Amino acid sequence: MGTKYLPIKIYSLKKLISLLLFSMVFLFPQLIKASAYWMEIHGSGKVNEVVKIQVCYGFIDDLSERHRTNGPEFKEIQYFNFFVLNDKGEKLKIELQPKEDHWEGSFTPDKEGTYRILGMNDHLPVLMRSKNSHENIRPIDFMCGAYNVGSHSANNMIPVQFMDVILQEKNGIYTVFPYRNLKPAEKGTLLRIFNPENWEKNILVNESQQVVFKPTMPGLYVIRQDWSDNTPGTFQGKAYGKIRYRNNYCLWIN
Numbered sequence: 001m002g003t004k005y006l007p008i009k010i011y012s013l014k015k016l017i018s019l020l021l022f023s024m025v026f027l028f029p030q031l032i033k034a035s036a037y038w039m040e041i042h043g044s045g046k047v048n049e050v051v052k053i054q055v056c057y058g059f060i061d062d063l064s065e066r067h068r069t070n071g072p073e074f075k076e077i078q079y080f081n082f083f084v085l086n087d088k089g090e091k092l093k094i095e096l097q098p099k100e101d102h103w104e105g106s107f108t109p110d111k112e113g114t115y116r117i118l119g120m121n122d123h124l125p126v127l128m129r130s131k132n133s134h135e136n137i138r139p140i141d142f143m144c145g146a147y148n149v150g151s152h153s154a155n156n157m158i159p160v161q162f163m164d165v166i167l168q169e170k171n172g173i174y175t176v177f178p179y180r181n182l183k184p185a186e187k188g189t190l191l192r193i194f195n196p197e198n199w200e201k202n203i204l205v206n207e208s209q210q211v212v213f214k215p216t217m218p219g220l221y222v223i224r225q226d227w228s229d230n231t232p233g234t235f236q237g238k239a240y241g242k243i244r245y246r247n248n249y250c251l252w253i254n
Contacts, residue, residue, distance in 0.1 A: 035059040035073065037080075038222055039143045039250040040102075041117060047109055047149055053094060053117055054102040055080060055143070064198040066220075068101040077103040079123035080143070085160060087113040094119075112150030118161055119143040126238035133239035134232065142247040163247035165223060174251070176211040178225050184209035185225065194222040196253075215253045223249040 035058060043051035055077050058068040082094035084107050094105035094117070109115055122140045129135040142163040157166050159179040166177040178185040189205040196219025203211045215221060229243040 035069070036224075036246075036248065037073075037077070037121075037141055037143065038220070038248055039117070039119070039145055040220065041145050041147050041250070041252055043147060045147075045149055047111060050106050050108050051115075051147055053082065053096075053105045053107075054099075055082070055096060055104075055119070056102045060194075060198045066198055070101055076121065076124055080119045080121040080141075082117065082119040082143075085116040085118065086111075109147070109149045113148075114157070115147045115149065116157065116160075117143075117145045117147060118164075120161060126235055126240045128238065132241075134241035136238065136240040138233070138235050138240040138243045140243060140245050142245070143250065144247065145250045145252075163225060163227070163245050165225065165247060165249040167223075167249065167251065173212060173214050176213065176223060176249075177209070178205060178211070178247075180225075180227055180245075189225065189227075192224040192226075194224070196220055215251075218253045221251040221253060223251065 037055065037057050040054040040056065041051065042054065043049060056068045057070075057074045057077060058066060060066050077096065078098070080096065080103075082096060082105060084092045084094060086092075086109075092107055094107060096103040096105045107115070120140070120142050124139045124141060127137040127139060129137065142161060144161070144165055146157075146167060159166065159182050162181055164179040164182070166179070168175045168177070176191065178189060178191060185205050187205055187207050187209065191203050191205065191211050193201045193203065193213055195201070195215070196217055201213070203213065205211055225247045227245045229245065230241070231243065232239070232241050233243075234240070
């Protein structure tokens with residue numbers, strides 16, 4: 001009997017591209033997962049005891065687990081400007097230092113009250129989506145959170161940065177007040193809330209310019225608001241078609 005040869009499949013360029021995309025989506029999902037910055041606040045809730053602020057970058061995988069990464073985006077954390085704001089409106093700058101999988105800063109509360117932690121990074125590089133500059137995006141990221149010391153909790157806080165969120169809590173129910181340019185977000189503005197298992201819930205701002213939600217488990221909740229300014233420009237020598245503003249409010253439930 002003669003030697004049998006297996007048939008060779010010749011793929012067109014279009015077919016090869018389709019196979020490549022299939023591999024990226026189904027075999028290497030971590031390569032295309034959307035990533036983001038977030039903040040964790042750790043402390044005892046007591047006066048004169050150190051509070052640690054950890055700023056991280058990473059992604060959520062197909063099993064809804066959050067992973068920290070330390071690539072080029074991780075290094076961009078150094079350009080976040082963080083500060084703590086106390087009940088009297090006094091600001092304290094927070095210096096971040098790089099660790100293995102996060103950047104860390106700290107402060108020591110000297111009295112009971114609510115301490116707001118806020119950060120902003122307007123040095124992030126332009127996201128190059130295409131040779132067409134109109135499809136490129138300049139990201140500007142904000143972060144905020146609050147840390148309560150003692151039983152006192154302030155409910156009369158006001159926005160202090162371009163993208164901001166104020167939270168009020170009563171009987172385990174949180175009312176979210178999102179702001180843009182120091183003004184309440186318009187009705188219909190979309191907020192995305194990620195729970196500790198990283199399931200996402202989308203809620204629209206109501207006619208009272210607020211959103212209400214109830215945490216169902218302990219852990220980290222991220223309340224995200226995005227807004228795009230479609231004014232083109234150039235940053236760090238790269239042309240872009242719009243600015244994407246993002247604010248992540250990081251809420252830790254014990």
